[in-house]
Amino acid sequence: MRIACPFCGERENGEFTYLGDAKPQRPAMVALDAGVGASGEQEAFYDYVYLRDNVAGEMSEYWYHGGGCRSWLVVQRNTMTHEISSVKAAAGTGAAAVKASARS
Amino acid sequence: MKYSIFSLARAALSGHRNWSRTWRDPQPKSHYDVVIIGGGGHGLATAYFLAHTYGIRNVAVLEKGWIGSGNAGRNTTIIRSNYMLPGNTGFYELSMKLWERMEQDLNYNTMVSQRGIVNLYHSDAQRDAFARRGNVMRINGIDAELLDQAQIRRMMPFLNFENARFPIQGGLWQPRGGTARHDAVVWGYAHAADKYGVDIIQNCEVTGFTHDQNGKITGVETSRGKIGAGKVGMAVAGSSSRVAAMAGLRLPIESHVLQAFVSEAIKPLLPGVVTFGAGHFYVSQSDKGGLVFGGDLDGYNSYAQRGNMPVMEDVCEGGMALMPMIGRVRLLRQWGGIMDMSMDGTPIIDRTPVDGLYLNAGWCYGGFKATPGSGLVFAQLLATDTPHEEAKRFRLDRFQRGAMIDEKGQGAQPNLH
Numbered sequence: 393m394r395i396a397c398p399f400c401g402e403r404e405n406g407e408f409t410y411l412g413d414a415k416p417q418r419p420a421m422v423a424l425d426a427g428v429g430a431s432g433e434q435e436a437f438y439d440y441v442y443l444r445d446n447v448a449g450e451m452s453e454y455w456y457h458g459g460g461c462r463s464w465l466v467v468q469r470n471t472m473t474h475e476i477s478s479v480k481a482a483a484g485t486g487a488a489a490v491k492a493s494a495r496s
Numbered sequence: 497m498k499y500s501i502f503s504l505a506r507a508a509l510s511g512h513r514n515w516s517r518t519w520r521d522p523q524p525k526s527h528y529d530v531v532i533i534g535g536g537g538h539g540l541a542t543a544y545f546l547a548h549t550y551g552i553r554n555v556a557v558l559e560k561g562w563i564g565s566g567n568a569g570r571n572t573t574i575i576r577s578n579y580m581l582p583g584n585t586g587f588y589e590l591s592m593k594l595w596e597r598m599e600q601d602l603n604y605n606t607m608v609s610q611r612g613i614v615n616l617y618h619s620d621a622q623r624d625a626f627a628r629r630g631n632v633m634r635i636n637g638i639d640a641e642l643l644d645q646a647q648i649r650r651m652m653p654f655l656n657f658e659n660a661r662f663p664i665q666g667g668l669w670q671p672r673g674g675t676a677r678h679d680a681v682v683w684g685y686a687h688a689a690d691k692y693g694v695d696i697i698q699n700c701e702v703t704g705f706t707h708d709q710n711g712k713i714t715g716v717e718t719s720r721g722k723i724g725a726g727k728v729g730m731a732v733a734g735s736s737s738r739v740a741a742m743a744g745l746r747l748p749i750e751s752h753v754l755q756a757f758v759s760e761a762i763k764p765l766l767p768g769v770v771t772f773g774a775g776h777f778y779v780s781q782s783d784k785g786g787l788v789f790g791g792d793l794d795g796y797n798s799y800a801q802r803g804n805m806p807v808m809e810d811v812c813e814g815g816m817a818l819m820p821m822i823g824r825v826r827l828l829r830q831w832g833g834i835m836d837m838s839m840d841g842t843p844i845i846d847r848t849p850v851d852g853l854y855l856n857a858g859w860c861y862g863g864f865k866a867t868p869g870s871g872l873v874f875a876q877l878l879a880t881d882t883p884h885e886e887a888k889r890f891r892l893d894r895f896q897r898g899a900m901i902d903e904k905g906q907g908a909q910p911n912l913h
Contacts, residue, residue, distance in 0.1 A: 393804045406806030410796040410911060412750070441908050442748040442839050442895040446737035448799050471751070471797050474804075 393474045395467060398481055400460040407459030414452045414466050414482075416440050447471055454482060499603055518683060519690035524697050527724035528556045530878055531716055532731055533702050533739060535559025536568040537678075538856055538863065539731035540685035540696070541871020542878070544602075547692030549872065550879035555694045556725075558718060560701035564682030567734055570801075570833035571864040572756050572790045574769050574780060576613045576673035577638055580629045583889035583901045584842065585636050590886045591869025592638075592672060598868060604684030606676050607783065612768035613673030614648065616655075616818075618662040622773055626668040633670070641669045651767060656820050662774035673769060675780050675788075681867055705743050705853070713743070713852035729854040729878050731870075734834035735799070736857035743850045747857065748839040748895050750910045753798040753832045754790065754861050755807055759825045761785030770818070777814030786828060789815060793835065793861070795911045803832040835861050840900035841913030845874055845883070846892040854878055855892060860913055 396402040419436035445451075448471055455465045464482035469475065497503060497516045507515055530546060532539045535557045546552045559565075575595050577588035594601075595608050617623045623642075630640035644666040645657060657664045686696055697720070704717040705728070715724035732739050740747050766781040779789035791811035794803045808830065815822055838844060838858030843866065848855050856874045859866065873884035883890075894900055895908075906912040 404806065405796075405804055406809070412797070412909075412911075438896050443746045444737065444748065444750050445746065446750050446797065448738050448751075451797065453797070469796075472799050474798065474800050474802075 393476070395455060395457075395465070395476060396479050397457050397460055397463070397465065398479060399463055400457065403457070403460055407457060408465075409456040409458050411454035411456065413445060413447070414454050415445065450477070499605070519686045519696050522695045522697065524556060524558075524700065524718070524720055524723050525695065526722075527715070528695070529554040529726045530729060531555075531723060531725035531727075532557045532729045533716065534566075534730065534732035535563035535686075535696060535698065536566050536731065536733070537564070537681050537685065537867035538733065538859075538870045538874070539729075540682060540689055541867050542729060542731055542856070542874045543694045543696075543871075544685045544689040544692070545872045545875035546879060547689055547694055550875055552879055553693045555689075556723065557689070557694060557696050558700045558702055558716070558723070559696070559698045560719075562698050563686055563696060564679055567833040567835070567863060568682045568867075569679055570756060570831055571678055571861075572778065572780065572788050573675045573678045573782075573864065574613065574673070574778065575608070575676055575865040576670055576769070577865075578613065578615065578629065578633060578640065578668065578670045578673065579903060580632045581901050581903050584903060585632060585638070587869055587873070587886045587890070588865065589636065589638050590872070591866050594868035594872065595676065595865075596672070598676075598681075598684065602684040602688040604680065604687050606680040606684045608674070608676045609783075610672050610674040611780075612669060612671045613771070614643070614651070614667040614669045614768060615771045616648070616664050616667040616773045618665060618774045620665075623665055630668050639670055639672050641671070643667050643669050652770065654765070654819060654821060655770075656818060659817060662817060667773075675769065675782075678864060685871070702739065702742070705850075711851060713850060725852075727852050727854060727878055729856060729874060731856040731874065733836035733857055733859045733863055736836050736855070740848070740855070740857075743848070743853055745848060745850065747855075748844075748892075748908075749858050750797055750837045751799055752793045752795070752835050752837045752911055753800060753803045754793050754835050755803040755811070755830060755832045756788070756790040757808075757811065757830045758782070758789075758828050759787040759822070760828045762787070762825060772814050772818040775810075775814035775817060777811060777818060779815065779819075787822065787825065793837070793911055794832075799834055801832050801834055835859070836863075837910035837913060839895055839908040839910060840902040841904050841906065841910075842901040843870070843890050844892050845870070845877060845887045845890040847877070847881070848892065860910075
């Protein structure tokens, strides 16, 4: 398996570290911090931290190019075949996207 | 057929042409009391204990390929019960006790060999951690002995004791640990379960579940037609999420690939199982002479049953650090299996929120040694709806309750367990 880093070019996967599924979004913590509606948020956090789609097929996932440019990447990969269909920089996704949507 | 020295002699006299089938190849019936999905070691052991211990003999085991074609035939065959946390300690010892009488129970030679397992330690801190683990084991009546360097030297003089970074200081020794012949375990349980009338149905892939109007499971849809069931047990580690999804469940599990390796056969070298404490490398020697070894997961989600080069390199580096003389031994084969990695590194054996559906999953890469124990406790759950005393902590909802059993202390990052 080789990953085509958008910054460094195609590299062997030993240079990369895997985080996992890029789909789950960290739930907002507003009510949990305020001590209201906590049970719903606890449920959302349980789901976020512990439950997985465990996709069999195309999955978008976070990889970290620690052996190269040290960028976080979003890789579209097939878990049945290890075939990679796209690699993009992760900047602006994940926590950054949650913050941005909270501001807007 | 009952196997004995006499059956062997009889068969030998007729040129071994008159052995009868070890298990039947039945057509699926329309209804069973219990249907078990997954004809691996765990599924077949469950069927055996249902029939043998709990008297439920109208049982089918459905296997999409051939029995033992998944992880049961892909592991490194190690058996041990050197666990520290409550929940694990007793369960794996229950399993170890069942290994010790398996061949008599099943009337099948599963080549259980209690040649011992030693976990090496390479620092003072690691020695303290292993001493603590050994003490927990001994308090629970499990054999454990903390060996110093001189004792390890007598046992395995060829190890690299003077490694500059990872000198071997000693090891935690479990004499009752060892290896078993993995395929024979599958065949042995199939042989014994079949004698009680359990139907082992191969090439039968489950494609869905059937429900009544209250949502209770009434059976399964398969590639060989609908099969009704009073209860359905899942023992499909590696694919648990995919099968559970057919029943609308999401599990705290990721599927990851783990590779294993075997070298060409060499003369007897390793007296038992050895694990390297400064990396992740474990090795034993098969009776044919090959070194059977493995290491870490590849680290990414996969259902592909094959891994990649970086982990092969990492595993072989571990081997070279531990026993440099194996550098000239050629690798014979390498393969991959799909692990059900749970969020705390510990299995799940429980009822599910879907009435009539029972789950045996999340074995991470410790499933083989658990085979007999898993079968017994899952059979009790299926038969009586109450968890076995030694499996009552393996609950599906433990993540929600904060009652994780995290032996390695890695949290909900399954590729690190």
